[in-house]
Amino acid sequence: MSNKYVVIDLETTGNSPKKGDKIIQFAAVVIQNGCVIEEYSSLVYPEQPIPAFIEELTGLSDEMVKDSPLFADIAPKVVKLLKDAYFVAHNVLFDLTFLQEELIMAGFEGFHGPVLDTVEMARILMPGSDSFTLSDLAVQEGLSHDRPHQADSDAYVTGELLLILFKRLHRLPLATIRQLHKLSYSLKSDLDEILAEIMLQKQKSLEELPDQLEQFRGITLKKEQRNISRDGEKEMIYPAGDRDKEMLLKKVFPFYEKRSGQFRMMDLVHDTFQQEHHSMIEAGTGVGKSIAYLFPALIEAVRSRKPVVISTFTTQLQEQLLTKDIPLLQKMVEFPFHTVLLKGKNHYISLEKFERTLREPENNYDTALTKMQLLVWLTETSTGDRDELHLSSGGQMYWNKVKHDVTDQMTNHAWSSREFYNRMKRDAQSAHLIITNHSFLLSDLIAERGILPEFDCLIIDEGHHFEKTSRKFLGQKLDYAHVRYFLQHMGLYEQKQMAYRMVQTMEKFCIEAEAGTQYAAWNKIMADLSFEMDELFKVVSFIVKKHIKNKHNGWVNCRLDNRQTRELNMLTAAAERFLFLLKEYNKAMSDWYEMMQQKGGKQNEKLNMLLSELVSWMNEGEKIMQSIREILLQPLGEHVHWIEMDTRAMQNKTTIYAQPVSVSSQLNKLVFQKKKSVVVTSATMTVKGNFTYMLNELGLEPSQVYLEQITSPFRYDKQVQFVISNDLPEVNSVSLAEYAAAIGEHIISIAEATKGRMLILFTSYEMLRKTYELLKESGFLHEYTMLAQGITSGSRTRLTRNFLRFEKAILLGTNSFWEGIDIPGEDLSCLIMVRLPFSPPDEPHTEAKCLEVKEKGGNPFYDYSLPEAVIRFKQGFGRLIRTSTDKGLMVVFDRRVISTRYGKAFLDSIPSVKAQEMNIDQLTDLIKRWL
Structure with a gap:
């Protein structure tokens, strides 16, 4: 591009120039003809102290800037740099607004030229990125960014990012550029002239689309991929001996160390399919259960010439299997196999709806931006699955208009054969492995929609969620x-x-x-x-x-x-x-x-x-x-x-x-009686080594299913210190406010000893909120980054990512944080469990279920409430140790785990660790020695 682009980054004392915040560092990178032609950077004396959190963030102190020029001294240089140029920044409105104020105060007119926002451009041209922060985009694109939040480093990396974005823009097909140009007038960035220039260049010659793309009704999208043919595939011989399995796994993991639990699980799954019975397998953390069931599943799919269906709890777990475990499985076998990921209709874009909305005039910013994201994404996606996208809340509202609904008519319109949902259904017919989720599986089995092809073998992963998902679906x-x-x-x-x-x-x-x-x-x-x-x-x-x-x-x-x-x-x-x-x-x-x-x-x-x-x-x-x-x-x-x-x-x-109230009989009829072989697996299904609770939930008799518990290979006795606080009040003996105040003091002491790196699990959002407020008000943890579910903005994934980003971080979570987050190594050194995770007795389903158990002659507490709480307790405990080299501290504030007769059920259900009672002084002393 022949235009001149000046990439600006500022470090400031705060977020608001109107409130007196000042620039402390200015940096500019000048780009022309695709090259960096000039760099300029200067520290700036702000005439006010730099706040402590800004110093921590940027590394810039009062001492470092005290002899630096005022902004008015460098303003002529800044104005000269910006002459006849595009103003470029990562979140341009922040830098531009700040700079305008400083320029006006220095006696200059300010900048009135075109602007480009690399955040906005990245959203459009990299719609699948997990995050649009500069640091995360730099990692994604392999850019060196060793000094984030320092203006010179940030400006240079933003310049590199701009060049990458321009290359992506130039690679887009002409039809896509045309559509983007129509929508570009709603953006913050002045992209319209750049898009018009690219259009003119592309129109000068006849465009040849890449083989994988096609154009239909003015929209360019990826063609449907041909399925792998199953003709000529050879039946595999299952490696019965441990030595054979070890050699197979060393193809993938050169330094693989034998895991007897993984080998045992492989044998169990293989035998389940061969002998056409059902199995329930609890596989502890670190067993490697995904590969342990995927490998025998593939062998069975080849042998029977029917797909094996794997069902997980969430779509995130589906993605993890597809992107992490399936590539490893492919390295283990000598032939290409076909895996399909199937989700509910509303995960897929409706091309017919999208085309219709593209024709509508657009002046809403979020909608225009999201339309542009989708236009680019359609040139990249093979699935049309919304989970590939990173949409804003406004973008999600537009997605709701263009996604497939359950009631959509899938035939008799121009886009029918190209709709991604229809592609996925066709694709599944020739798959070896189909990865779906519990909700989709149930909808297909119960509604008999026939989207899944005929199959005999089913693996239910995260099986402890299957009953609850079934209740939701049948409700x-x-x-x-x-x-x-x-x-x-x-x-x-x-x-x-x-x-x-x-x-x-x-x-x-x-x-x-x-x-x-x-x-x-x-x-x-x-x-x-x-x-x-x-x-x-x-x-x-x-x-x-x-x-x-x-x-x-x-x-x-x-x-x-x-x-x-x-x-x-x-x-x-x-x-x-x-x-x-x-x-x-x-x-x-x-x-x-x-x-x-x-x-x-x-x-x-x-x-x-x-x-x-x-x-x-x-x-x-x-x-x-x-x-x-x-x-x-x-x-x-x-x-x-x-x-x-x-x-x-x-x-x-x-x-x-x-x-x-109960779905056990329906599950038995719909799943276990209809399928030849079902494997139910999870890391948390037993209570004191007993499967009775889970059998009852899923409607199974012990005679219907083979049961086995495979313990974790981790040395918990060497890797975990398990402490029960003995100087806190009993949970039910004081008010919520009093209990929050008491645990707040303990959390402060523990955090100071661990230097953060702490996850605190709550059973009640009200308790979490009250504790968070008390911790913030105390001021003792002002040096720590405190993240709280439902208070700090962001999804569970975003909160976890931010927790990993800051060295002194404390994360407060409830519900979804009890499982499904993976924070290995020193990033998580301490896990605190505030209360034993019993469901409230007046929670509607719990109340009704307990009544049902009582009416059938059972004990509601010991037959339902306690086993349910123990399963959750095990899930929470599982957050602490994720690899064989991890070590950490678990603290339970709820003394009922040792002061009640039933508390032993919790301790007897987790791996063998020594439970120690301590007061806060003893605990902080242990932390200093242990961590």
């Missing part, structure tokens, strides 16, 4: 935000949503009279629907308010099964009114559909696309009606019904649920 929910979105999407005519488009289409096909009549009737239905929906959820809010009596500030739940007759009558009446109007809505939609189909003609493509969308929304209306019937009007027997609400937002965050 119903009615969510205020979802119903509101549904109604808003249809909208009044004046709101120019679906109703407007339908009326416009009817008028286009000369059905003006009908259009006018329908339009008036429609507006009344939608206005009434909106009113009655709010009335229904007002009744729901009333019931919850009466239940909680204003004692809670946050998420609460309230069982409907236990409500008084008057309250239920109010709820039923409101639900019946809303249901009646939904029926009227669907009748009106059906009338519109028939009218447009009859008079519009079948050959009009735009009309067919609209009709297809109309059917989807009619189906969505049917689903909402079904939820109302099954939850509120004709509640199913042996189900638990409850309301969940955030009291800080009330109606906006309200969901009504119905779930079966």
Whole structure:
């Protein structure tokens, strides 16, 4: 590019020049014709102290800048550098705003030329990046960035990143550049002229698309890949001896050390398939269970010429198997095999919807940016899976418009054969291994949708989640935000949503009279629907308010099964009114559909696309009606019904649920009786070495399944110090505030001894929030980076990544942090468990389940509540030691683990470690010696 680009980076005393914050370092890198032609950097005296956290972040101190020039002294140089140039920065509005203020204060006019934001450009041109911070992008692109948060280093790396982004831009096909150019006027960056220049260059010669790409209806996307043929594949001989297995694994791991547990599990899985029975295998951390079941699964797939299905709990675990373990498995065998990853419909982009929205004029920033991301992504993706993308919250809202819905019609439109979801279904037919998740597996087995090809062998990984996932899937929910979105999407005519488009289409096909009549009737239905929906959820809010009596500030739940007759009558009446109007809505939609189909003609493509969308929304209306019937009007027997609400937002965050109390009999019939061989595996399925709890949850008799526990190869007795605090109050003997204050003092002492590197697990968000606030208010941990789930912004993945980034970090988590995060080595040296992880006795499902156990003659506590808590305890314990070289400290604040008769169940269910009782002084002394 012949343009001149000046890449700027500033280090400052704070975030707001309006509040008096100042520049402490300025750096610029000048790029022209694809090369760095000049570099300039200077420290700047800010005429104010540098805050401690800025000094820690940048490494710049008052001493270092005290003899540096004022900004006014370097301002002429800055102005000269920026003349006739693009202003480039990573998050350009921050640097530009700061620089403008300083230039004006120095007596200069300020910068008024074009700007480029490399964050924005990276979002568009690297849509699959995990993070768009400069440091993370530098690692991703292999750029040397040894002094982050120092302006000269940051500016140079940003310049290198800009050149990489330009190369990516030039490689894009002409059709994609055209679409990007149309959308570029909504950006912060002045990309329009650069895109126009690239278009002109590309139009000068006939473009030849790479073999893997195709252009269809103005959109360039990756072609469907040909499947690996299964013709001529040879049956493999299973390596029965340990020596044979060891040689096989050394192909992948040159320094592989024999793991007898892994070999044993391989044999168990292989025997399960050969003998056509079921197995339940608990494999401790470090056994290497993924390879232990994948290898015999592949052998079985080749032998039977049918796929083996592997089901995991989350889509993240699916990705981990595909990207980490399957490549290792491929190195172990001498032939190419085919693995397909299958997820639910809503994970995949609908190309038909995307094309439709591309035609709509765009002036919303988030939507324009996301459209640009998707255009670039379509030239790269083979799956069309949203999990490959890193979208903003605004981008996620747009994705919701262009993703596939369960109700989407998948045939009879121009894009059908190219839709990624259809590609995945075709791909699965020739797969050796199919990796899916519990929700997708259940939907296919229960609804008998036939998306999965015929299979006999199934592996259920993370099997301790299978029962809970099944309950969710077999249940119903009615969510205020979802119903509101549904109604808003249809909208009044004046709101120019679906109703407007339908009326416009009817008028286009000369059905003006009908259009006018329908339009008036429609507006009344939608206005009434909106009113009655709010009335229904007002009744729901009333019931919850009466239940909680204003004692809670946050998420609460309230069982409907236990409500008084008057309250239920109010709820039923409101639900019946809303249901009646939904029926009227669907009748009106059906009338519109028939009218447009009859008079519009079948050959009009735009009309067919609209009709297809109309059917989807009619189906969505049917689903909402079904939820109302099954939850509120004709509640199913042996189900638990409850309301969940955030009291800080009330109606906006309200969901009504119905779930079966038990799914054990359904799982037995749907899964274990229908499949020849099922392997259920997890690191946490036993209580004191016993599988009874998990067998009951999954509906299995001991005679139906082979059971084995394979212990971890780690030396926990050498790698872990396990401490129970003996100077804290009993959990249930004091108030929440008193307990939070007591554990807060302990956390401060432990953090100072461990220098951070600490994960604290809570069972209650309220307790987490209170503890976090007390720790922040104390000021004792001001040198530490404190991250708290639900308080610090970001997903679990982002919080974990930030925890790894800072040396003195403390992470407070609940729920999802009890499992599924992997922090090996010294990054995690201390794990604190605040309370034993019992579910609250008034939690709706727990309450109903305990009643069911009691009615069947069992003991609700020992047969359900305790085993469930022990499984979670084991999951939490498993966060600490992830490799054979790790060592760490586990601290349990809840004395019930030793002060009660049942506490022994927790200690007897984890690997053998010595439990030590200590006060805080003894504990900090141990930490200093141990770590």
